[in-house]
Structures are given as C-alpha cells and as structure tokens.
Amino acid sequence: MSSILVFIESQNNQIKKASLEALTYARAHANAANTSVFALADGHLSSEVLSQLGQYGADKIITLTDDRLNNFDSKAYAYMIAEVAKTNACDVVVISYNICGKAIAGRVAKLLNAGLVAGAIDTPDTSNGFVVKKGVFSGKAFAYVRINTNNKVIALTPNAYKTEACPKAGAIEAGNLNVPAEQFSVKVKDTQRSSGKIPLTEAELVVSGGRGLKGPENWGMLEETAQLLNAATACSRAVADVHWRPHEEHVGQTGITIRPNLYIAVGISGAIQHLAGVNQSKTIVVINTDKEAPFFSAADYGIVGDAFEVVPKLNAAIKKFKGQ
C-alpha cells in the first residue's frame, strides 16, 4: 500500500505555515484515498515542534539530521526527498509551491519519473484518473490537470488550502539516508533577511500602496494599518521602480504573486499587470480617488476617496475594533 510523503520546511526551529498547509492537504487526500501520510522533516527540530506534524495529520515523521542540509541546495534536497519517497513506498509527494518548492518540485518529479502539478489549489479528484486543479494565466483561469504516471508530485500554492488539525500517531523515526557528497552543489555565502517582517508570500493580510501615495514619506500610515492588522506591506511596480519601496515588495506579473485573504490597495490604479499578481486574493479593498480606476472592477469593497483622508479613518476604525 503506497503512502503520501510531505516535505516539511522549517526555519528558526519552526515549521513553515506553507508546509502545514501541504500536510493538511495531504491528510485530506489520504483520508479520501484511505492511505497514510509520512512527513519528512529536519531532525534538528525539537520533538515538541515535530509533534505538531502529528497534530496536522502525519502518521509517521521521518527525520534527517544532516548539517549540510542547513543550506538550501535544490539538487541535494530533491535527491533526499526522492530517496525517502522510494524507500518508504510513497507514490505521491506533496510540497509547498513556495520559493523552495519551485526550485525542487521539477527535480523531485524527474527523479521519480512522476507527473507534476505545480501550483495546485485543490485536492485531487480521483473519480476519473488523478486530476488536480491549478491556477493558470496569472490567475485569470484555472486548469484541471490529469497526472498519467504512477508516481505523482503536487506542489501546493501557499494560502490556497487552509491548515486544519487532524491528530494522528505522528511517530518519529530517524531516517538513515546519507546524501552523497556529490549531491551538494551550492555554497551559500550569506543570508540576508529583513528581520521581524512577515514574508509577503506567506502573509494572510496585505496592505499595498501605489503612486497615489505621492512619496515614500507617506508610507507611515500604511505601515500603521499593516501593524494594526498584523499584515505585510506590498507595492506596485511603479513605486518599486522609483525606489520608494524595496523591490521585494513589488507584486504583479513581473514581481511576486500573492493570494492573501485580504488585499488592501491604496492609490494603485489596478493595471492588468498589477492585477495578475493579486487577483487571487480572497477579498480585495480598493481606496482610490478616481472612481474610474480599473481596480474597482476587481474589488469586493471600494472607497472612492483620498488616501490621506481614508487611511487614517480606517486605522482609527481598526483600533476601535481591536479594542485599543
């Protein structure tokens, strides 16, 4: 009986939310297919942290403790995942379609001769083959993709599948795989992270600003909104291009694609290339002086008004709501 393997990513002794989503997803599929879920995790994690994987549906947790894996290397990681899948008779591998997942999903698929769906947003439909729904054309459509191979790799879009506890045994088992030295190909010389910030791709709430804010000095009020909501900040390309905001905040066709639960767009016109990166957000709020701004046609809630009047009022309302 073949099982499902979920690759678990962690950072600072914490499991990434995207990986818990992948685990929840795998559990849901396992329940439907009547099979079990194995989680592959870093053996440096404390047993307390690892037990979370049992809470979210792992029947077994396979750990590997290898300091060389502290640095991300797509070749070594893909080798590791494929080998663990083989030795544990897993025919379905689920990983998050986040930055790391994008680098390894294809490699794992190739090593397992598996068909791959990258960017899945729903559990497989097995009523007629093995069909997985994914987003295509920059969020403007969906495709139902059938995987025709025995082995299958699914890379799950972050924020597309809500985490849900489903306690299982979660027995921890130390794996005995030794990744050969020649699988390591990348030397990481330095890692630079803006500390304390929520990564945009993982954020459930995002507050974003465009050229309508007139200058970088006016971002204070948006940062306040973000802080009150525990949201991440983003911006349009026009804003990143003139260096009002850092490039990693730029969302859209040529920037990052996000699908938060809430996207608040302030002073952004809603050009099609911008929408391509945000139109899969669950709820969109648009604040713009121009009632003809194209963004309103993608909005759930709209305020035709001046950001400099609306945003402070919004912040006051959020404070009241949060009881501050």
Place this chain on the structure above:
Amino acid sequence: MKILVCLSKAPDTTSKVAFTDNDSKFLEDKVTWIVNPYDEWYALVRALELKETLGGTVTTISVGGADYEPIIRKAFAIGADDGVRIDLVANDASVVAEQIAAYAQDKGFDLILCGKETIDYNGSQVGSLLSAALDLPYISLATKLTINGTLAEVDREIEGGKEICEVSLPALISCQKGMAEARIPNMKGIMAARTKPLQVVAPVESASLTEVVKFELPAAKKGCHYLTADQMDELVRLLHEEAKVI
C-alpha cells in the same frame, strides 16, 4: 563562455483569456504572442552582458512550432548569436525539459539560463526539470549573476530576503527582476536578425506525463460594495462578519 538561453513565447498580459473545444483548449485567435518577459528582459539580456565582458556565444533554444520564428528573431535583434527551435508543440513542462536536455547534453554549454516562469501556465518548472535531466546545479529565482572564472556567483530570492550563493559551472539558473535591464532592439540589430542562423531540430521521443482535461474561468466577482470615507467602522465590520478575513 558558451551560454544557452531557454526562450519561450507567452500571450501578452492584455490578451483575453478564453477557451474552446469544450473548454479543453486555450483560444489563440486573438492572442498577441510576445517573448516571455523573464526570458527576454532578464535571462537573455544578462547572457548578452556576460558575453560582452567575457566573450563567447549566446544561443537561444525554444521548443515549439513555426510560430516561434518571430520570437526567436526578436532575440536575435536584441543580440543573440544563433537559435535552435525543436519542432514540437509541447504542453507539458517535462516534455520541454526532455527536449532541451536531449539537445544540450553534448554541446558543452557553460551556463544555461531560463526565465522564472512562463506567464501563461505559470509553471516555474522547466528549469527545475531540466537541471535534473542534465544533472546540473540549479539556482532558481536569481536576481544577480556574475561569473568569476569557473564559478557563478548568484543572489537568489528567499522568503523575506536574499541569499548570496556560489556554484561551479556548468550550472542552470532561472532569472527574474534585478538580473538586468530590458533592452530595446536597434535598427542594426533588427537588420542583422534576419540573417542569423536559426536551426530547426527534429524532436526526440518523449511522453507527456500530464494533460489538461479542462480549463475554467473564475466565477465573476459579485460586484464592488462601495463605502464612503466616513464608513470605516462599517468596512471593518464587513471585513470581520461578511468577508471573515479579519
């Protein structure tokens, strides 16, 4: 320095997305095809910059039908030396990767560059698949690339920041914003593009591992609920009670 750039076409973002044949096929009638922006602006231009400082050649490779011709000629106009088209209309990333691998495996490229993703199927997978097929080191989502002897020094995006890495050549790298500034072809380039060699190669045998059974358009938004600046308490209530997002 022998550089190979993977070049894909993509529908212009402003193209209407519609389907035909029982929603099983993308309707291409009114689509304007462009060079996939990541391939053109970042992979190709960075390859040309490296060639300009280090010498060598920049070859493009595409897996696709005859309609790829203008895409490849545009890359020539920007500065690529020559191009290869593998004559196969592929709709599975693994097939694209197999085809490119079959061509590239014995050609001695020092560096293979691809784009972050194609903007139609948004796979971001050809690079990863190809790196496995050729057993090359792979760095994805690179924002900076310099060559230092036989080493590639690369900045790559990670969640909430960047990482500075090093790999030995040959290597495969997927490129995105930051890598280079887009170039516009000049008249001389456009003239030269007509006569640069474009080789059409027959595909090797390869099987599709996946197929699209059906496309679907998202449900239409139910329309925008407008509020005034003085109704922010109401907005917060709606976000909490109706949308359930805060």
